C-alpha cells in the first residue's frame with residue numbers, strides 16, 4: 093500500500109531520450125524500428141523502460157487485478173512491448189497496438205482502479221489538511237482570548253495599585269479587586285464569557 097502510494101505519486105515513467113535504441117531486424121525491413129516519445133502525448137499512461145527497451149502501461153502495471161482484468165495480456169503489465177512495428181497502425185481496418193491496448197476493456201478497468209485510488213488518497217489528504225487548519229484556528233482563538241483576559245485582569249490590578257487601593261480589605265467581604273472584576277464583566281463581553289466558563293469548569297469532571 094505504501095509502495096503503491098509512492099508509485100502513484102511519482103506517476104508514469106515517461107523517459108525521454110534523444111535517440112531510442114534501434115531494433116536492427118525491424119530496421120532492415122523498413123518498419124518502425126524504435127520507440128517514439130511523441131506517443132506519450134496521445135497515451136498519457138504509456139511508459140518506457142530504458143533497461144528493457146520496452147513499453148509498459150502505467151495503470152495496468154500498478155493495478156493489474158480486479159473486475160474486468162481477466163482478459164489482460166502480460167505484455168503491457170510485466171513483459172513489456174518491444175516490437176515497435178504496428179504500434180500506431182496495422183493497416184486500414186486494424187488498430188495499432190497502442191490504440192488496441194488503451195481502448196481495451198481490461199485497460200479501462202485498471203485506469204478506473206487507478207483513478208479511484210488517487211481520488212481516495214486526495215480526499216484523505218484534504219481531510220487531514222482541513223482538520224489541521226481547524227485545530228490551528230481554534231488554538232489561535234484560545235490564545236487571543238487568553239491574551240484579552242490577562243490584559244483585563246492586569247488592567248484591574250494596575251488600577252488598584254495606581255489608586256492605592258488594597259485588593260481586599262478584610263476576609264469577610266468582597267474586596268476592591270472582586271468589585272472591579274464585576275465591573276469589567278459588565279463592560280466586556282469576552283471577559284464575562286471567560287469568567288462564566290471558568291466558574292462552570294469548577295463543577296465539571
Ligand SMILES: [Zn+2]
Pocket residue numbers: 149150151152153168193194198199200202
Ligand atoms: Zn493499460
